[in-house]
C-alpha cells in the first residue's frame with residue numbers, strides 16, 4: 001500500500017478522499033469533513049487544529065508551522081557544540097543499523113514512520129538507503145515528509161506501519177502519553193519503536209519545549225511496549241558540559257560567548273564511556289528506548305525492578321558485549 005492510502009482523518013480516523021493534492025474526510029458526521037484539509041506545497045496538512053498547539057494561519061500560505069530545522073551541523077554554534085559534546089548521539093546510529101537489519105528484505109517493503117522527520121537525523125542515514133519504505137511526518141512539509149501532522153493525532157490508519165522512529169520529539173509535545181498511545185495504535189503487531197528523549201537538558205526550541213524524562217519515566221511512558229534495549233544517550237559528562245554553557249548563557253552573555261567560554265570543558269564528554277550504567281542514567285543528557293509491540297509491556301509493580309536491574313558495568317564494556325550478539329536475534333526475555 002502507498003502511504004497516501006494509509007492516511008486517515010486526524011479527528012475521526014475515517015478514510016480520506018483525494019482529488020489532486022486536496023484531501024478531505026469522507027465521514028459526513030465529522031466536523032472536519034465540511035472543507036478540504038489545508039496543504040503545504042503538495043502535501044496535505046492533516047492536523048486537527050481545534051486540539052493542536054499549531055494554528056492554521058501558519059499554513060495558510062502553504063508554509064509549515066515551524067521553519068525547517070538546520071540539522072546539517074555546519075553552523076558556528078553546531079560546530080562548537082560538536083567540539084564540546086562530541087555532538088553525536090552514539091546510540092541512534094547503532095539502533096538504526098539494527099532496525100534496518102530487522103526490517104529489510106520484507107515484501108512489500110516495511111514501512112517506517114519518522115515522527116519529527118522533516119530533517120534526517122544525524123547518523124541515521126542507514127534507514128534511508130531505500131530498503132525500507134520510509135516517510136517523515138512533521139509540522140512542516142519537507143522533501144522527507146509526505147504529509148504534515150501532529151503526533152497527538154497521527155493521521156494514519158490503525159496497524160499501518162512496521163516501525164516508528166521518534167528522536168528528540170517527545171519533549172516537544174504537550175501530551176507525551178497521548179503520542180505514545182498513537183504510536184502504539186499505528187504500529188502493526190510486532191512493530192518496532194525507537195524513541196530518544198532529553199533528560200538533563202535545558203530548554204531548546206523555545207516555546208515548544210515542555211517535558212523531560214528519567215530513564216524510568218521514559219520506560220513508563222512507553223509501558224505498552226516490550227523492551228529490546230534501553231538506557232542513557234549522552235552521559236553525565238555531556239550533560240554537565242551543556243549545563244555549563246547554559247549557565248554562562250543565563251548570565252546574559254549570548255550563545256556564541258557562552259559556547260566559547262565552555263570550550264575549556266570539552267573533555268567532560270570523554271568521561272561518558274567510563275560511567276557506570278545506573279548512576280550515569282541518573283544524570284545523563286538523554287534516555288532511549290527500543291522496543292516492540294508484542295502485547296507484553298511493563299506493569300506498575302515491575303518498575304522498581306526495571307530501575308534496580310540497570311547493571312553497574314561501564315557503558316563501554318556493555319556495548320562491547322552487545323556487539324557480539326547477532327543482529328536480528330530474538331527479543332531477549334525480560335524479567336517482567
Ligand SMILES: [Zn+2]
Pocket residue numbers: 009010011012013014025026027030031032033
Ligand atoms: Zn473526520
